[in-house]
Amino acid sequence: MITKTALVQLNASDDPAANLPITQGFIREAALGGAQFVLTPEVTNCLSSSRRHQQEVLQHQDEDQTLKGLRDSAAEHGIWLLIGSLALKTQDADGRFANRSFLIAPDGSIKAWYDKIHMFDVQVSPTETYRESDGYRPGSRAVTAEVPFGRLGMTICYDVRFPYLHRTLTDHGATILTAPAAFSPVTGQAHWEPLLRARAIENTAYVLAPAQCGSHDSHNGKVRKTHGHSIAISPWGEVLAEAGDEPCVTFVDLDTSAVEEARQKVPSLTHTREFETP
Secondary structure (H helix, E strand, O other): OEEEEEEEEEOOOOOHHHHHHHHHHHHHHHHHOOOOEEEOOOOOOOOOOOHHHHHHHOOEHHHOHHHHHHHHHHHHHOOEEEEEEEEEEOOOOOOOEEEEEEEEOOOOOEEEEEEOOOOOEEEEEOOEEEEHHHHEOOOOOOEEEEEOOEEEEEOOHHHHHOHHHHHHHHHOOOOEEEOOEOOOHHHHHHHHHHHHHHHHHHHOOEEEEOEEEEEEOOOOOOOEEEEOOOEEEOOOOOEEEEOOOOOEEEEEEEEHHHHHHHHHHOOHHHOOOOOOOO
C-alpha cells in the first residue's frame, strides 16, 4: 500500500490567531497535491519562550481555536492529520502547560493524543539555554494509534534522544514513528539527521519529522531560531525527502511493504536478550 504523505514546515510566531490560517493554507496545498496523511511541526499554534505571553494567548484543549480549525481542515480535505503539537493550558496547580500531539481522523475527530515525555532542559551554548520543564509538565504515557497505512508511534522533538521510548512503541506495533520538532539550530546541525536515522534503523520503521524553521517573531523581541530540514526516513535508514530552511510542504510516498522487507532482512526486533547490568 502506497500512501502519499506531506510534511508541513512552518515558521510559527507567538500569535496563534495569525499562525492558524498559514497552517491551514499549507494543509490545503498538501491535500491538493494528493496527500492522504499530513503532518505539522511541534508547537504549531505558538512558538514562544515567554511564559507570561503564553498565559495570555494559550487556551485549554476544549477551547483551543487552532485545534478546532485544524480538525475542520482534516474533515474538509478528508485526510489523516498529525498536529505535531499544540501548546495548551492545563488544570495543573503549578500552571504549567502541555505540549500535546494530536492525530486527527478524516472526519475531524481526535483519534489519539500524546503529551511530550522528555523535557528539553539543556544549555547548548553560552548564550542558548532552555528549561522546557519550567513551563511544560512532562507526559507519562507512550501512545500508538492504528491508521489504514500502519500503526503510528507518537513522539515529540527531544524524545528522539531516548531510544527506549521508540523501542517500546515498536514493540507495541508501531511501523511509523512521528517526530515533530522545533529543533535548536546548534543541536540540529550536529544531531538532527543522525538521531532520526538511528531511530529508523534500530526499529526498522519509518520516521517522519516535520519541523519549525527560521527566525520566529515574538512580542517581547527575543529572537528564537529553529533548524528546519523536515525529513522522512525509510525503515532501512534512507533519507527519502528533506526540506530546507524555509516554510514549505515536502511530499513523500510511504510503502507499507518496506517495513516488512527491512524487518525480514535484519530481524533485530526479535533478537532482544535479557542481560545482567554492570
